[in-house]
Amino acid sequence: MIIKNADVFMKDAHFEKKDVVISGQTITDIIDPQDSAALKQCFPDEDIVDASGCYLIPGLTDIHFHGCMGHDFCEGTKEAIDVMAAYEASQGVTTICPATMTLAKETLSAICKNAAQYSRTQDTNSDEKAVLVGINLEGPFISLKKKGAQNPEFIHCPDIDMFRQLKAESEDLVKTIAIAPEEPGAMEFIDTLKDDVVISIAHTTADYDTAKAAIDHGAHHVTHLYNAMPPLAHREPGVIGAACENDACHVELICDGIHIHPATVRTTFKMFGDDRIILISDSMEATGMPDGQYALGGLPVTVKGNHATLADGTLAGSATNLMDCLRTVVKCMGIPLESAVKCAAVNPAKEIGIFDRYGSIENGKMANLVLLKKDSLDTAGVVLRGKRIL
Numbered sequence: 001m002i003i004k005n006a007d008v009f010m011k012d013a014h015f016e017k018k019d020v021v022i023s024g025q026t027i028t029d030i031i032d033p034q035d036s037a038a039l040k041q042c043f044p045d046e047d048i049v050d051a052s053g054c055y056l057i058p059g060l061t062d063i064h065f066h067g068c069m070g071h072d073f074c075e076g077t078k079e080a081i082d083v084m085a086a087y088e089a090s091q092g093v094t095t096i097c098p099a100t101m102t103l104a105k106e107t108l109s110a111i112c113k114n115a116a117q118y119s120r121t122q123d124t125n126s127d128e129k130a131v132l133v134g135i136n137l138e139g140p141f142i143s144l145k146k147k148g149a150q151n152p153e154f155i156h157c158p159d160i161d162m163f164r165q166l167k168a169e170s171e172d173l174v175k176t177i178a179i180a181p182e183e184p185g186a187m188e189f190i191d192t193l194k195d196d197v198v199i200s201i202a203h204t205t206a207d208y209d210t211a212k213a214a215i216d217h218g219a220h221h222v223t224h225l226y227n228a229m230p231p232l233a234h235r236e237p238g239v240i241g242a243a244c245e246n247d248a249c250h251v252e253l254i255c256d257g258i259h260i261h262p263a264t265v266r267t268t269f270k271m272f273g274d275d276r277i278i279l280i281s282d283s284m285e286a287t288g289m290p291d292g293q294y295a296l297g298g299l300p301v302t303v304k305g306n307h308a309t310l311a312d313g314t315l316a317g318s319a320t321n322l323m324d325c326l327r328t329v330v331k332c333m334g335i336p337l338e339s340a341v342k343c344a345a346v347n348p349a350k351e352i353g354i355f356d357r358y359g360s361i362e363n364g365k366m367a368n369l370v371l372l373k374k375d376s377l378d379t380a381g382v383v384l385r386g387k388r389i390l
Helices: 078-090 105-124 160-169 186-193 208-217 238-245 262-272 322-331 337-351
Strands: 002-009 015-023 026-031 048-050 054-058 060-062 093-096 135-137 174-179 198-201 250-254 277-280 292-296 299-304 307-309 369-373 379-384
Touching: 002 337, 002 369, 054 337, 060 322, 060 337, 078 093, 078 105, 078 379, 105 135, 105 160, 160 174, 160 186, 174 186, 186 198, 186 208, 198 208, 208 238, 238 262, 250 262, 250 337, 262 277, 277 322, 277 337, 322 337
Parallel strands: 002 048, 002 054, 060 093, 135 174, 174 198, 250 277
Antiparallel strands: 002 015, 015 026, 054 369, 292 299, 299 307, 369 379
């Protein structure tokens, strides 16, 4: 396949008019349009994509979402992942690292084993499904006081042996682990496991000093910044202030237009820069579905429009996929498209260690690509593993 006349998102995060050549599943060349005239003769018409009027960006990577299309990752079934992966791919989210909830150890074990089995076979049976590249363990090592939509029954103090068992059962698919650093055993947990997994500060009451200590010990990620943590205050900067000060710390943002005010999103980009922000959807099973009654982590959730809430009004994830979050952050919040793509494709792939194959448009990388119309940012095409699926 050759994709011609697109404004291509280059590895230094700017757009440039280029033609992209794909062989099999891989990007093999990125060339100037005037240099591809002769090469064009080598392709049958059906393998030439005229992308005039479009941006070409890398497929997105969502490292924190729970479900969509009526299914949740925590169902622990192949069928659930199949449905989720097909939907995400259709939206231009081509690599996925779904999140668990705070559940019983036995349930988490079954989820990890199911994901491992799925991952072993997906290359031969997933032509139109996003690639499962990891697991995000959001819980159970969190604070009861900042549980959010997590089930309090299964909250657990940080447990090194429990984590190691889950990681082994996942066959090393676990890429991130959430932890409240003020909980007993948290600093030992971070010291012991910081080289084995991305440790993320999450669902926490930690003050600035505790958060700074956790980051100094090796926790270099923050789960859904601002949500389920103390706010940034001028005398109590908390997790947000501690994370901002350390250039090695990366933060997640839910930009669905519900979780964070647009002014706060813009301010966060000024504080952290687009090298350190990772856009996530935090989507739950109602994403892609009509309004109604759903569930998250075993708790009932009511969805109306983009709002997903528990009975007490607590936000329960989002009902928005990551590509729509990207559109929202650009069209409604004033963030440049270049920054948004960086935060939704490049940074998450780097964070979970898959950037050698995914996350940018470069020779030798997997041809997971998305065409966006310049005038609307609507999806004009999706290429997955070198095959056009949309």
